[in-house]
Amino acid sequence: MASSNQPGVTDRELEREDGLLERDRVAIEEPLEIRLAGDPLAVTMRTPGDDRFLAAGFLFAEGIVGALEDLGGVAHCGRPGDDGYGNTIDVHLAPGVALAPSLLEGTRRGTLTTASCGVCGRRSIDDLLARVGVLPHDGELVIPRALLASAPGLLAHHQPRFAHTGGVHAAAAITREGTVLAHAEDVGRHNAVDKVVGQLLYQGALGAPAILAVSGRVSFEIVQKAAAARIPIVAAVSAPTSLAIDLAERAGVTLAAFVRGARMNLYTHRARVG
Amino acid sequence: MASSNQPGVTDRELEREDGLLERDRVAIEEPLEIRLAGDPLAVTMRTPGDDRFLAAGFLFAEGIVGALEDLGGVAHCGRPGDDGYGNTIDVHLAPGVALAPSLLEGTRRGTLTTASCGVCGRRSIDDLLARVGVLPHDGELVIPRALLASAPGLLAHHQPRFAHTGGVHAAAAITREGTVLAHAEDVGRHNAVDKVVGQLLYQGALGAPAILAVSGRVSFEIVQKAAAARIPIVAAVSAPTSLAIDLAERAGVTLAAFVRGARMNLYTHRARVG
Numbered sequence: 001m002a003s004s005n006q007p008g009v010t011d012r013e014l015e016r017e018d019g020l021l022e023r024d025r026v027a028i029e030e031p032l033e034i035r036l037a038g039d040p041l042a043v044t045m046r047t048p049g050d051d052r053f054l055a056a057g058f059l060f061a062e063g064i065v066g067a068l069e070d071l072g073g074v075a076h077c078g079r080p081g082d083d084g085y086g087n088t089i090d091v092h093l094a095p096g097v098a099l100a101p102s103l104l105e106g107t108r109r110g111t112l113t114t115a116s117c118g119v120c121g122r123r124s125i126d127d128l129l130a131r132v133g134v135l136p137h138d139g140e141l142v143i144p145r146a147l148l149a150s151a152p153g154l155l156a157h158h159q160p161r162f163a164h165t166g167g168v169h170a171a172a173a174i175t176r177e178g179t180v181l182a183h184a185e186d187v188g189r190h191n192a193v194d195k196v197v198g199q200l201l202y203q204g205a206l207g208a209p210a211i212l213a214v215s216g217r218v219s220f221e222i223v224q225k226a227a228a229a230r231i232p233i234v235a236a237v238s239a240p241t242s243l244a245i246d247l248a249e250r251a252g253v254t255l256a257a258f259v260r261g262a263r264m265n266l267y268t269h270r271a272r273v274g
Numbered sequence: 275m276a277s278s279n280q281p282g283v284t285d286r287e288l289e290r291e292d293g294l295l296e297r298d299r300v301a302i303e304e305p306l307e308i309r310l311a312g313d314p315l316a317v318t319m320r321t322p323g324d325d326r327f328l329a330a331g332f333l334f335a336e337g338i339v340g341a342l343e344d345l346g347g348v349a350h351c352g353r354p355g356d357d358g359y360g361n362t363i364d365v366h367l368a369p370g371v372a373l374a375p376s377l378l379e380g381t382r383r384g385t386l387t388t389a390s391c392g393v394c395g396r397r398s399i400d401d402l403l404a405r406v407g408v409l410p411h412d413g414e415l416v417i418p419r420a421l422l423a424s425a426p427g428l429l430a431h432h433q434p435r436f437a438h439t440g441g442v443h444a445a446a447a448i449t450r451e452g453t454v455l456a457h458a459e460d461v462g463r464h465n466a467v468d469k470v471v472g473q474l475l476y477q478g479a480l481g482a483p484a485i486l487a488v489s490g491r492v493s494f495e496i497v498q499k500a501a502a503a504r505i506p507i508v509a510a511v512s513a514p515t516s517l518a519i520d521l522a523e524r525a526g527v528t529l530a531a532f533v534r535g536a537r538m539n540l541y542t543h544r545a546r547v548g
Contacts, residue, residue, distance in 0.1 A: 010516050012516065012519045012541060013541075014539040014540060014541045015539070015540040015544050016537075016538075016539060016540075017419070017423075017536055017537050017538050017539075024539065026513065026514060026515060026516050026519060027513065027515050027516065028515070028516045028517075029395070029493055029494055029515035029516055029517040029518065030394065030395045030516075030517060031393040031394065031395060031398055032393075033393045043393060045493060045494055045495065045517070083394065083397075084393060084394030084396075084397060087393050087394045087395075088393060119305040119306075119307045119317060119358060119361050119362065120304065120305065120357065120358030120361045121303070121304045121305060121361075122358075123357075123358060124305055145291070149291075165513055166512060166513040166532070167491055167512070167513030167514065167515055187491075187493060187515050217441055217461075219303060219319060219461060220303055220319055221319065238440060238441070239300065239301065239439055239440040239441030240300060240441065241300060241301050241302070241303035241441055241461050242284050242286065242300050242301065242302045242303055242304075243302075243303040243304060243319070244303065245286045245300060258440070262291055263290075263291050264290075264291050265288040265289070265290060265291075265298065266288060266289040266290075267286060267287075267288045270289050
């Protein structure tokens with residue numbers, strides 16, 4: 001279906017306001033079913049590509065996979081040429097790696113939180129911190145404000161699909177030296193972050209990045225994925241939600257948002273920014 | 275927790291780039307668990323408010339509720355003052371309304387599509403059309419281009435939370451006369467649309483709007499909700515995805531995107547725009 005030379009991008013016809021017909025590039029959106037040892041676990045609408053990293057990053061953020069050694073085979077289901085090939089990925093855990101049924105059930109329901117009557121943000125934070133712990137702030141990591149301000153620019157170098165379509169979000173993992181270790185674009189904000197975390201997992205580079213840069217807004221889910229991946233600073237181009245700030249505060253994550261040009265808002269753990 | 279006089283908005287402290295501390299308004303994000311007759315069905319991160327409309331609109335888009343008459347009681351679970359009160363809503367169907375277990379299972383898994391090996395976009399469209407049918411284009415509904423161009427402006431009149439926080443999406447249902455029948459803001463794009471559809475359902479106004487206006491991008495899910503609610507035109511401020519265009523084409527929905535000032539791109543069923 002893709003007819004653009006940019007993976008994840010295709011063409012569609014459109015009529016402009018002046019009545020002219022043209023073909024324009026749009027971001028590809030297709031479902032991906034993530035299976036665990038053959039059992040359907042979740043379906044996400046994503047931009048095809050880096051599916052292995054997406055699946056691994058997703059399972060890592062959910063706490064089902066704790067390290068690269070937990071992963072066995074990860075492969076698309078079926079055979080090339082089959083109808084729908086490439087849209088189902090099956091993850092097998094390494095021999096001897098046990099699954100916590102409660103985690104699986106929570107992931108299937110779209111939440112890790114269950115309670116007799118009702119979920120709430122504070123409890124979601126409690127549950128997450130019980131699993132991933134608090135990021136220590138030992139005073140060693142201080143990032144120059146200028147590096148933080150440069151994060152959206154570093155991210156922009158890796159946004160060819162956005163440049164073509166205006167329809168994808170981006171995420172990147174950046175070291176304290178300003179090196180981009182992993183980056184991804186996807187129609188889903190959370191997918192872009194999962195793909196970045198999945199790459200770090202496969203590179204053995206979890207723990208190396210200082211900054212997770214994201215092109216859009218920051219929700220609870222984005223900070224959750226940063227906290228799980230032990231990335232101490234989140235830098236976002238757009239707005240944070242209340243629960244993103246509250247989670248960042250309690251998880252020890254520095255949250256910078258509205259990072260645009262020289263402007264930025266620091267919401268939590270500002271001591272990491274020098 | 276809210277300390278702003280705008281519902282759905284609260285305050286948090288931040289440090290600006292010049293080192294000044296101030297309090298700024300941010301959009302509230304909290305989980306909402308939707309239950310069906312006491313059984314957990316889905317959890318969505320949303321901006322509190324209009325939860326009844328969100329739950330009804332969600333169940334309508336999923337095909338679990340087909341009309342207002344199908345709905346019995348819809349109420350938050352627990353009692354005011356309970357921890358987490360307001361974040362769980364329990365929907366009861368009217369006596370005699372049957373549930374299709376396959377729909378429920380699909381909703382729980384986050385998709386209505388199942389297959390022996392793999393999901394795919396085309397099949398997702400097939401399944402949806404089998405359920406909601408194709409919107410007829412009988413030549414009667416022709417919307418002036420100027421009305422379509424005015425949709426983002428009409429939407430902007432109902433975006434006080436965005437004006438304060440920059441952190442929420444908006445949706446509105448607009449008649450061919452330019453009247454806004456329903457509108458909502460939410461941290462989740464799909465939630466804003468569900469709240470609008472839920473309002474239309476409770477108003478008995480399904481079938482009345484000509485345009486669903488949305489503040490952001492258009493994914494498969496947004497067009498799906500418009501098609502299910504029989505709204506023939508979707509007007510978006512930002513980019514569409516490939517699957518949104520393909521679904522709109524096959525479902526008989528007119529898709530306009532990048533609607534900004536006098537500019538707009540018409541991707542599908544352009545005959546409805548005069």
